[in-house]
Amino acid sequence: MDQIVLEDVSFGYTGEPVLTDVNLRIGEREIVVIVGPNGSGKTTLLKLMLGLLKPGSGTVQVLGQPPERARAAIGYVPQQTRHDPQFPVGVMDVVLMGRLGAAGARGWYSAADRAAAEAALADVDLAGAGARPFAALSGGQRQRVLIARALVSAPRLLLLDEPTSSVDQSTVQRLYRVLKALSERMTVVFVSHDVGVVSSMVTSVVCVNRTVTLHPTSALTGQTLAALYGGDMTLVRHDHRCAEAGHDHA
Amino acid sequence: MREFMSDLARYEFLQLALLTGVLVSVACGIVGAYVTIRRIVGVAGAIAHCTLGGMGAALYLQREAGWSFVTPLHGAVFAALLAAILIALLTTYGGQREDTVLGAIWAVGMAIGVLFLSRTRGYTQDLMSYLFGNILMVRREDVWLIAGLDAVVVAVSLGFFNRLQAVSFDEEFARLRGVRVGVYTTLLLCLTALTVVLLAQIVGIVMVIALLSLPAAIAARFTWRLAHMMVLATAVSMVCTVGGLAASYRPNLPAGATIILLAGMLYLLSLGAGSLRRRGRPSPGAGE
Numbered sequence: 001m002d003q004i005v006l007e008d009v010s011f012g013y014t015g016e017p018v019l020t021d022v023n024l025r026i027g028e029r030e031i032v033v034i035v036g037p038n039g040s041g042k043t044t045l046l047k048l049m050l051g052l053l054k055p056g057s058g059t060v061q062v063l064g065q066p067p068e069r070a071r072a073a074i075g076y077v078p079q080q081t082r083h084d085p086q087f088p089v090g091v092m093d094v095v096l097m098g099r100l101g102a103a104g105a106r107g108w109y110s111a112a113d114r115a116a117a118e119a120a121l122a123d124v125d126l127a128g129a130g131a132r133p134f135a136a137l138s139g140g141q142r143q144r145v146l147i148a149r150a151l152v153s154a155p156r157l158l159l160l161d162e163p164t165s166s167v168d169q170s171t172v173q174r175l176y177r178v179l180k181a182l183s184e185r186m187t188v189v190f191v192s193h194d195v196g197v198v199s200s201m202v203t204s205v206v207c208v209n210r211t212v213t214l215h216p217t218s219a220l221t222g223q224t225l226a227a228l229y230g231g232d233m234t235l236v237r238h239d240h241r242c243a244e245a246g247h248d249h250a
Numbered sequence: 251m252r253e254f255m256s257d258l259a260r261y262e263f264l265q266l267a268l269l270t271g272v273l274v275s276v277a278c279g280i281v282g283a284y285v286t287i288r289r290i291v292g293v294a295g296a297i298a299h300c301t302l303g304g305m306g307a308a309l310y311l312q313r314e315a316g317w318s319f320v321t322p323l324h325g326a327v328f329a330a331l332l333a334a335i336l337i338a339l340l341t342t343y344g345g346q347r348e349d350t351v352l353g354a355i356w357a358v359g360m361a362i363g364v365l366f367l368s369r370t371r372g373y374t375q376d377l378m379s380y381l382f383g384n385i386l387m388v389r390r391e392d393v394w395l396i397a398g399l400d401a402v403v404v405a406v407s408l409g410f411f412n413r414l415q416a417v418s419f420d421e422e423f424a425r426l427r428g429v430r431v432g433v434y435t436t437l438l439l440c441l442t443a444l445t446v447v448l449l450a451q452i453v454g455i456v457m458v459i460a461l462l463s464l465p466a467a468i469a470a471r472f473t474w475r476l477a478h479m480m481v482l483a484t485a486v487s488m489v490c491t492v493g494g495l496a497a498s499y500r501p502n503l504p505a506g507a508t509i510i511l512l513a514g515m516l517y518l519l520s521l522g523a524g525s526l527r528r529r530g531r532p533s534p535g536a537g538e
Contacts (some may be wrong), residue, residue, distance in 0.1 A: 076426050088285055088474050089417055097416040098480060101428030106413065133474035153427070 001064065002027050003157055003187045004049055006212075009058035009116035011044060012018045019045050022058070031183035031201065034191045042191045043079075045208055046161055049189070050076060051234050063156060070157075072101070075186075077149030077160040080142055082163070085135055091145050095120055099150035112153075120148035140171030144178065160181060162192035176201055193217035254499040266393055267317035267385045267505070272394060272490030273447045279484025281445040282466035284407065284438055288418050289381075291463045293439065294353040297333045298446045298458040299347060300359025304329025305380050306366035313370050322380070323392055326450065327399070329359060338436040383454030383506030385495060396448055403444050406437070414438060415476055452491060453506035464513040465490065468520040486516065505524040 019041045026032050034042050047053040048060050052069030062070040075098070077200045095117040096109050120240040121127055124144035129137075134145065141164055149160060163179070164172045179188050180201050205215045285294055307324025311317040333355050335536045340346045363380075367373040379387060388396070407414065416424040417434045425431045430457035442462075449458045494509030 052422065052426070071428065072427050074426070076423065078420065078422060082422075083420060084287070086470070088470055088476050088479050089415070089419060090475050093415065093475065094419070095410070098415055098427065100413065100424065137472060141457065149423070228356065 002031075003063055004189070005059075005061040007061075008058050008233075009048060009055045010059060011041075011048060011053060012054050017210070018126045019048075019208075020211050024206065024214055026189060028186060029183060029187055030203045031179065031188040032190075032206055033202045034206045034208055034233070035193070041207050042211045045212065046159055046189070046191055049159060050074065051105070063130050072123070072141045072153070073148075073156045075153060075158040076153030077143075077163055078148045079157070079161045079165065080139070080146055081166065083142075087135065090130065091126070091132050091134055091137070092117055092174055093122070093133050094145055095130070095148045095152055098117065098149040115133075116152050116154070120152040121145075123151055123182070124148045125174070138167075140167040140175065143167055143171075145153070147175075147178065147182075155186060157187045158189070160188070162191050162193070164192055188238060218231045251496060251500070254478055258500070259501070262275040262390070263388075264499075266388050266390060267495060268332060268492060270385060270388050270393060270396055271452055271495055272488055273393075273400045274452060275487035275491055276484050277400050277407075277445045277448055278461055279465055279469075279482075280404060280407050280480045281441050282462045282487070283469065283480045283483050284414060284418065285442055285462050286470065287476065288438070288440075288467035290442065291459050292349070292352055292461050293337060294442050295445055296337070296356040296359075296448060297439075297443045298455040300333040300354045301326040301329045301447060301450060301455055302362075302363030303359040303366075304332075304363075306363030306370070309373070310366040310370045310378060318371050322376075323394070323395055323451070326447045327444065329438055330447045333359060334443035335436065338432070338439050342432050342435050343433035379454070380450075380512045381454050381456050382504060383450065383452055383457065385452045385491075385505045388451060392451070396451060399444050399448055403441050403448070407441050408435065410437065411477070415525045452507055457506055457510045460513055461487065461490070461509045464517045468513075468517050471520045471523070486513075490516065 002025045004024065006024040009019065009022040010017065022045070032056075034045060036042050038131065039138055042244070044053060048140075049062060049067055060067055063073055067074075092114070098120070099109060099113040118127070118130065119135065123128055124147050124229060126141065126144055126148065129141070131147075134142065137145065145161070147158075148159070148161075158179075158249070163175055166176065179190065182188055203212050203216065206214065207213045254264075258268065271345050285291055287414075304325035304327070305322040306325070307329075308320045308322045311320045311325075313321075316339035337348075337351055337355060340351045341348045367377055370376075378384075403408045413424070413429050414437075415435055416427070416429060417431050417438075421431050424434075445462065446458050451460045453461055465483040465486035466479060469479045473482055490509050490513040494512045495505050497503075497512065498505045
């Protein structure tokens, strides 16, 4: 079954169209990267999948349901730049936040919640880091803590917004290894600027620029993405079956 | 100081003042920590000033309309909760600019208070104690209400600790986990409102925000977990209220202002101590 289905979706902020005529299907245990220039609608696309934004027209279905009803099964990793660096909180406290709601109406965390949080930290190579202050971690470590927070509710689908922004290159490789390993267990969709590096590890590339084009990596044989970015981008190539309006590579 | 101790054993008004200071410090430390991390000191300031409207109206009803069962403290509680709910409705749900709403609540509340007080006999002395506090005027029957409100604030803010922490840290994520963010935001504003009323009994409505923010800010220099910050802020708040009361007693200084100055001095000291402590520690981000 397709885990994420967008049909004829359009979205705009106060009249200004951001995305038009988006059709997209993402299957089980795929690992998919969403790429596109700044302001192209990558984060908007992710927020539509989360149900944080409602499409102006068209339908979004996640795990066969409207996204806001599928949330318990979605793990979400927001851009870490949104967090207050002075916030007094420990790593374990942050990871446990992922157990809210999904773990029921209880206000307090149980031993099972803590065990799940330890396991999620181990999944991102941060076993035993629970007692450290969140603010004292490096950017890459913080990013992995946020991934652990998303994993702790045992999601079937993991959505990440720019997980590699503001982390250094060696850390990026490590993050990708973590995501690749996770894709054995769940569908992984992430937004990235970093088109070149990711093409080897993902099953599909979703190009966003006002509209959306899905490229299975097996079909990435011809054209470059250079035009999409207007830069020197030669690593990811595809056969250019995507010359619809809004995805002009010329 | 010796005179303060001997009079403390003798006079009930001093015992009530001290008891109020210690009780209110608990709510102050816990809610002050939330207010500081959510950066809503300005909201607390607006609610504090707005309570003058409630107190003025209550005093008018009590003295001029013969409603002897109404006290200014009742009026303050009513006005503070009304202000908190209005702010939540207009900003969180209504999408209005927050600083516009706060400015309106702040000034309109005070205007209502000033109008009612001007129609009430002997108002000038009351006005001064509302604005700048008079902990030595706390009455026995007020202490019961203060203790009750204090217990409610502490119980609710600790009972919903995990949700309030999650909403404060990352609202969007909390919403995605099924936490009703609007409800908890409103709840936090109501807790802030009640704490503001309690603290205003000690230092008055003008200086409330210093007691709400400085002990928590001092605590934040030395801890990195919210729960620890609350405990430490409570202790600092007790030091400020008890120490300020004791220090002001013999020279007959206004207790509220003395408490605030003590808190301000401790904050300055903590800035120095905190930066000394941080020196020699590896910088954040080292190790990967």
